[in-house]
Amino acid sequence: GAGVSQSPSNKVTEKGKDVELRCDPISGHTALYWYRQSLGQGLEFLIYFQGNSAPDKSGLPSDRFSAERTGGSVSTLTIQRTQQEDSAVYLCASSARTGGGGYTFGSGTRLTVV
Amino acid sequence: AQSVSQHNHHVILSEAASLELGCNYSYGGTVNLFWYVQYPGQHLQLLLKYFSGDPLVKGIKGFEAEFIKSKFSFNLRKPSVQWSDTAEYFCAAASNTGNQFYFGTGTSLTVIP
Numbered sequence: 342g343a344g345v346s347q348s349p350s351n352k353v354t355e356k357g358k359d360v361e362l363r364c365d366p367i368s369g370h371t372a373l374y375w376y377r378q379s380l381g382q383g384l385e386f387l388i389y390f391q392g393n394s395a396p397d398k399s400g401l402p403s404d405r406f407s408a409e410r411t412g413g414s415v416s417t418l419t420i421q422r423t424q425q426e427d428s429a430v431y432l433c434a435s436s437a438r439t440g441g442g443g444y445t446f447g448s449g450t451r452l453t454v455v
Numbered sequence: 456a457q458s459v460s461q462h463n464h465h466v467i468l469s470e471a472a473s474l475e476l477g478c479n480y481s482y483g484g485t486v487n488l489f490w491y492v493q494y495p496g497q498h499l500q501l502l503l504k505y506f507s508g509d510p511l512v513k514g515i516k517g518f519e520a521e522f523i524k525s526k527f528s529f530n531l532r533k534p535s536v537q538w539s540d541t542a543e544y545f546c547a548a549a550s551n552t553g554n555q556f557y558f559g560t561g562t563s564l565t566v567i568p
Contacts, residue, residue, distance in 0.1 A: 376558075384499075384545065384547075384558040385558075386557075432499070434499075446499040446500075
């Protein structure tokens with residue numbers, strides 16, 4: 342596609358429920374990144390994909406968080422048993438190469454856990 | 456540990472005033488440096504980036520930034536701001552071989568007409 346598409350744009354969920362966030366990167370971009378932006382915080386790195394593999398999962402805050410990428414394209418970030426501290430904007434970015442540069446961000450998914 | 460610091464959390468300027476937003480990074484190796492902007496209700500957009508070469512980098516919308524290696528700084532400047540520059544500005548650093556971006560906490564700029 343022309344840009345990075347994320348869905349849903351907004352999600353309100355009850356504490357304890359599972360949520361799935363979707364990212365559709367720019368066609369041909371092999372690198373895909375998930376970040377989250379909490380109120381008053383900068384962007385926090387979550388996970389990075391190169392193709393379908395995730396060489397760097399170091400940013401995932403707990404084992405409730407997982408992500409996968411299929412076909413070198415769409416990625417899904419899953420949060421199980423959501424907690425209120427999971428409330429944030431989850432941003433996806435894609436790039437044609439690693440090492441920075443040429444990043445394009447999606448508009449994000451605003452997750453609110455009530 | 457690598458980090459990016461933005462010392463100005465909230466800046467308020469009148470139109471036509473000059474802007475300088477501070478950014479310092481800590482990283483021992485070669486870094487790529489970026490400034491991103493997030494306009495209200497929109498996603499992050501790249502303003503400018505520095506990889507190598509001329510340390511004075513010009514970006515979109517009249518913004519520029521200067522990489523000063525000795526000071527580990529990459530300050531963002533604009534000679535004359537406009538109301539439409541009201542936004543959140545993020546400085547970021549990435550190693551040229553690594554896979555992570557390190558973002559500052561952002562500076563909120565409000566330009567008063």
